[in-house]
Amino acid sequence: MRLDYPASIKIIRLPCTGKVDVIHLLRAFQKGADGVYVVGCLEGNCHYNEGNFRARERVEHVRMLLEEIGLEGDRVRMYNLSSGEGPTFAAYAKEMTDNIRSLGPNPLKASAKV
Numbered sequence: 001m002r003l004d005y006p007a008s009i010k011i012i013r014l015p016c017t018g019k020v021d022v023i024h025l026l027r028a029f030q031k032g033a034d035g036v037y038v039v040g041c042l043e044g045n046c047h048y049n050e051g052n053f054r055a056r057e058r059v060e061h062v063r064m065l066l067e068e069i070g071l072e073g074d075r076v077r078m079y080n081l082s083s084g085e086g087p088t089f090a091a092y093a094k095e096m097t098d099n100i101r102s103l104g105p106n107p108l109k110a111s112a113k114v
Helices: 022-030 051-068 086-103 107-111
Strands: 036-040 076-080
Touching (some): 022 051
Parallel strands (some): 036 076
């Protein structure tokens, strides 16, 4: 099945969203990403027990950090899906892209020459 989602989305696959750390999310913004979203297993169905709960806590922490430095916290989000929900993944990708477009470009992008 081919999914139609925005070409600006860069997918980084991990064995579990529990491996996503705060530093990874912040570094994406530092390097100029306009937004980041994490897609994990349905809550309660994590193969690694609580990885998706840890990821959600980290995403919320990054949301607060972004607000503290003057960026919109809504630039980072977490979604939960099962592996069979490809069309929903594409819908979330479009939703996130529309959200980021409404917020505008990352103000840090101009200084992201790393």
